[in-house]
Amino acid sequence: xxxxxxxxxxxxxxxxxxxxxxxxxxxxxxxxxxxxxxxxxxxxxxxxxxxxxxxxxxxxxxxxxxxxxxxxxxxxxxxxxxxxxxxxxxxxxxxxxxxxxxxxxxxxxxxxxxxxxxxxxxxxxxxxxxxxxxxxxxxxxxxxxxxxxx
Amino acid sequence: xxxxxxxxxxxxxxxxxxxxxxxxxxxxxxxxxxxxxxxxxxxxxxxxxxxxxxxxxxxxxxxxxxxxxxxxxxxxxxxxxxxxxxxxxxxxxxxxxxxxxxxxxxxxxxxxxxxxxxxxxxxxxxxxxxxxxxxxxxxxxxxxxxxxxxxxxxxxxxxxxxxxxxxxxxxxxxxxxxxxxxxxxxxxxxxxxxxxxxxxxxxxxxxxxxxxxxxxxxxxxxxxxxxxxxxxxxxxxxxxxxxxxxxxxxxxxxxxxxxxxxxxxxxxxxxxxxxxxxxxxxxxxxxxxxxxxxxxxxxxxxxxxxxxxxxxxxxxxxxxxxxxxxxxxxxxxxxxxxxxxxxxxxxxxxxxxxxxxxxxxxxxxxxxxxxxxxxxxxxxxxxxxxxxxxxxxxxxxxxxxxxxxxxxxxxxxxxxxxxxxxxxxxxxxxxxxxxxxxxxxxxxxxxxxxxxxxxxxxxxxxxxxxxxxxxxxxxxxxxxxxxxxxxxxxxxxxxxxxxxxxxxxxxxxxxxxxxxxxxxxxxxxxxxxxxxxxxxxxxxxxxxxxxxxxxxxxxxxxxxxxxxxxxxxxxxxxxxxxxxxxxxxxxxxxxxxxxxxxxxxxxxxxxxxxxxxxxxxxxxxxxxxxxxxxxxxxxxxxxxxxxxxxxxxxxxxxxxxxxxxxxxxxxxxxxxxxxxxxxxxxxxxxxxxxxxxxxxxxxxxxxxxxxxxxxxxxxxxxx
Ligand code: FES
Ligand code: FES
Numbered sequence: 001x002x003x004x005x006x007x008x009x010x011x012x013x014x015x016x017x018x019x020x021x022x023x024x025x026x027x028x029x030x031x032x033x034x035x036x037x038x039x040x041x042x043x044x045x046x047x048x049x050x051x052x053x054x055x056x057x058x059x060x061x062x063x064x065x066x067x068x069x070x071x072x073x074x075x076x077x078x079x080x081x082x083x084x085x086x087x088x089x090x091x092x093x094x095x096x097x098x099x100x101x102x103x104x105x106x107x108x109x110x111x112x113x114x115x116x117x118x119x120x121x122x123x124x125x126x127x128x129x130x131x132x133x134x135x136x137x138x139x140x141x142x143x144x145x146x147x148x149x150x
Numbered sequence: 151x152x153x154x155x156x157x158x159x160x161x162x163x164x165x166x167x168x169x170x171x172x173x174x175x176x177x178x179x180x181x182x183x184x185x186x187x188x189x190x191x192x193x194x195x196x197x198x199x200x201x202x203x204x205x206x207x208x209x210x211x212x213x214x215x216x217x218x219x220x221x222x223x224x225x226x227x228x229x230x231x232x233x234x235x236x237x238x239x240x241x242x243x244x245x246x247x248x249x250x251x252x253x254x255x256x257x258x259x260x261x262x263x264x265x266x267x268x269x270x271x272x273x274x275x276x277x278x279x280x281x282x283x284x285x286x287x288x289x290x291x292x293x294x295x296x297x298x299x300x301x302x303x304x305x306x307x308x309x310x311x312x313x314x315x316x317x318x319x320x321x322x323x324x325x326x327x328x329x330x331x332x333x334x335x336x337x338x339x340x341x342x343x344x345x346x347x348x349x350x351x352x353x354x355x356x357x358x359x360x361x362x363x364x365x366x367x368x369x370x371x372x373x374x375x376x377x378x379x380x381x382x383x384x385x386x387x388x389x390x391x392x393x394x395x396x397x398x399x400x401x402x403x404x405x406x407x408x409x410x411x412x413x414x415x416x417x418x419x420x421x422x423x424x425x426x427x428x429x430x431x432x433x434x435x436x437x438x439x440x441x442x443x444x445x446x447x448x449x450x451x452x453x454x455x456x457x458x459x460x461x462x463x464x465x466x467x468x469x470x471x472x473x474x475x476x477x478x479x480x481x482x483x484x485x486x487x488x489x490x491x492x493x494x495x496x497x498x499x500x501x502x503x504x505x506x507x508x509x510x511x512x513x514x515x516x517x518x519x520x521x522x523x524x525x526x527x528x529x530x531x532x533x534x535x536x537x538x539x540x541x542x543x544x545x546x547x548x549x550x551x552x553x554x555x556x557x558x559x560x561x562x563x564x565x566x567x568x569x570x571x572x573x574x575x576x577x578x579x580x581x582x583x584x585x586x587x588x589x590x591x592x593x594x595x596x597x598x599x600x601x602x603x604x605x606x607x608x609x610x611x612x613x614x615x616x617x618x619x620x621x622x623x624x625x626x627x628x629x630x631x632x633x634x635x636x637x638x639x640x641x642x643x644x645x646x647x648x649x650x651x652x653x654x655x656x657x658x659x660x661x662x663x664x665x666x667x668x669x670x671x672x673x674x675x676x677x678x679x680x681x682x683x684x685x686x687x688x689x690x691x692x693x694x695x696x697x698x699x700x701x702x703x704x705x706x707x708x709x710x711x712x713x714x715x716x717x718x719x720x721x722x723x724x725x726x727x728x729x730x731x732x733x734x735x736x737x738x739x740x741x742x743x744x745x746x747x748x749x750x751x752x753x754x755x756x757x758x759x760x761x762x763x764x765x766x767x768x769x770x771x772x773x774x775x776x777x778x779x780x781x782x783x784x785x786x787x788x789x790x791x792x793x794x795x796x797x798x799x800x801x802x803x804x805x806x807x808x809x810x811x812x813x814x815x816x817x818x819x820x821x822x823x824x825x826x827x828x829x830x831x832x833x834x835x836x837x838x839x840x841x842x843x844x845x846x847x848x849x850x851x852x853x854x855x856x857x858x859x860x861x862x863x864x865x866x867x868x869x
Binding site: 015017018019022025026029031032034035036037038039041042044072073084087088091092093094095096097098099100103121122123125126127128129130131132133134135136137138139 | 217218360362365366368369370371376382407499501549550552585774778781782783785786788789807808813814815817820821
């Protein structure tokens with residue numbers, strides 16, 4: 001079956017129930033998408049499916065035929081680039097493990113709402129855990145990315 | 151800047167350990183170094199500095215980068231003394247080698263923790279940078295045909311006699327020069343610093359060195375490392391602490407496509423497969439009967455009740471002022487409260503893992519994000535029967551740790567080595583812990599009860615008692631002489647700075663089969679809460695304003711007093727409708743005060759809106775990393791006091807994963823402002839000291855509004 005990942009077609013031949021996360025990480029060696037909980041509780045594995053954030057750890061790869069999957073490795077939308085620039089300017093990262101997921105969630109939020117309020121940023125980002133608690137800077141960086149986007 | 155995560159033989163512990171002349175917990179072993187490869191030539195100028203033919207300067211980190219910023223902090227010290235341009239700077243983890251890269255704060259064993267990285271490296275890396283600079287200067291003098299004193303070094307280049315050369319061009323020659331004697335080294339005056347103490351500036355200093363790779367998801371962690379043909383292993387461990395494997399029926403597991411091996415190891419049954427999903431399914435299909443004859447059977451409630459029984463009697467004395475416990479009897483009013491602290495899980499965001507490539511009788515190469523690489527090497531040697539020179543440890547970035555990756559028993563590596571041995575090194579093995587394994591398999595911040603007592607008389611606290619029952623982190627290691635209190639259980643209690651005439655601090659070390667470990671800020675996670683919250687309770691009982699009383703009783707502790715005053719001043723007036731609490735604490739040689747502004751809603755729920763933090767960590771090498779460590783420390787500490795608890799029923803953990811072990815999310819994160827006390831004192835750690843004051847600051851804010859004592863943690867949703 002064909003999957004479209006970052007604009008490239010991939011031929012998926014694995015098991016029906018195997019989550020996309022492991023196909024990305026183990027088979028395609030795209031390790032930017034991270035494992036944090038495996039049960040859709042942390043957001044570390046966030047990818048975009050047709051632009052919307054989705055948990056790769058519980059979504060079988062085989063269920064995504066015909067959809068456009070974007071991972072951190074292919075995040076080159078205007079919102080994605082602004083997010084990466086803002087994350088760099090503010091030195092948001094600490095350990096960094098959650099940050100691919102955070103940046104994808106932020107890019108999805110900003111694509112939908114280019115000028116989010118503080119409350120909308122919190123609501124949009126609340127399902128992504130950062131155990132290093134970089135939340136204070138993530139908030140600032142989402143606002144900064146919105147500014148960069150103009 | 152110093153370490154976020156914790157290990158804990160802190161300085162005084164190691165000094166004590168050296169004093170009694172014992173061996174370390176795990177006998178580390180030394181290897182040679184891995185040679186750099188690739189087309190760029192790297193020239194070593196000392197053990198820590200390598201200059202590349204491409205004019206890069208790579209600093210070897212003997213501490214692991216797991217978010218706390220050592221890759222920038224340690225590199226900054228070298229960049230300053232070597233007179234580099236920031237764009238030249240790179241970092242790399244050093245090889246496992248105690249002789250070269252041991253941490254003096256850990257008695258010479260390699261280790262990251264106790265917020266010691268900057269503290270223990272400051273003088274050493276200044277010397278490394280200054281020494282390399284002088285070697286480059288001599289090389290330039292030779293090349294230019296001028297006197298060394300006529301060579302000007304600036305931004306990674308040497309100039310003199312109308313000529314110039316980059317450090318990269320001078321490196322090979324510089325390496326032939328005898329390093330100058332350490333005593334002869336001259337250090338830059340602080341007024342000339344270009345990087346130390348400076349914030350990001352697009353023209354000179356570009357901030358964290360690990361940011362670009364982490365933002366572009368190019369950073370490599372151990373879990374991302376996948377050698378050709380690697381097999382993945384997960385382990386079924388006893389559901390109860392202290393349980394053992396009885397019998398195993400692995401037929402169904404072996405029938406899962408992709409499962410290659412099922413092997414029994416010391417602490418469970420490992421399922422090995424061609425990928426993670428198959429390994430996990432295989433584990434789910436195992437039928438294991440556990441032998442629970444030596445297992446814990448109690449609930450945590452029953453254990454707390456047992457702890458409280460023990461508290462009726464005096465424990466090991468840890469501090470006595472005046473008449474000690476006798477001072478708690480006498481004129482005035484005696485108040486007391488039992489403070490209960492649950493087990494806490496570190497839950498670093500990258501689940502625990504390591505990768506081992508074992509060639510029987512020949513070698514083992516281990517990729518891991520470990521805080522104690524030579525300890526891991528020793529464990530692998532012991533399991534595999536190899537000599538240290540045959541075991542290579544490659545330290546990778548780690549996705550957080552908070553103390554969890556500093557294990558005296560080298561749990562990950564010894565599990566992985568046992569599995570590799572059981573399959574006879576047929577393929578490299580990646581051992582993975584699922585999040586459930588992480589939450590349910592122990593090495594927790596110990597559960598504790600502090601029995602706090604104070605005698606109040608004539609508007610003063612005349613006596614202070616702090617008696618703790620806690621499971622020891624250190625007991626059973628050769629570092630703790632029998633009959634001495636485990637300092638990691640009492641740090642922050644026994645050094646209470648308040649000038650109270652009678653003080654008694656004692657501790658009972660309780661035994662049970664649940665495994666415990668240092669958790670970001672170790673003993674201070676509970677001692678600071680008990681001390682600082684009970685102080686407010688006692689001050690209010692005495693009719694005193696808690697901040698004013700702190701000022702009076704900290705007169706002999708100027709650094710604590712200064713952070714207290716700075717935080718209170720910067721917090722400004724309390725906004726209408728909010729309540730405020732303040733706490734101050736000294737840990738890991740740094741001083742931190744935090745002011746928490748809290749809103750209590752009509753339904754009793756509360757929200758921490760803003761935290762103002764003041765920190766004195768000596769010279770702030772990278773102020774922005776100091777700020778980020780305070781922000782993160784406040785979030786990590788707040789997470790625990792609001793919602794974290796690992797509880798047991800019938801000896802088995804109740805919580806499973808991040809849906810029922812509640813860690814902080816963005817909606818709970820306050821706004822944080824950090825103020826750094828200007829200082830010329832040597833730099834001290836910032837990874838842990840931001841954690842301890844937040845809990846009591848919040849509890850004190852709630853107390854101010856409700857008059858209640860918040861003695862049972864976590865606080866939960868309501869005031
Ligand atoms: S790993 Fe998918 S949500 Fe946590
Ligand atoms: S940066 Fe470490 S978990 Fe977010």
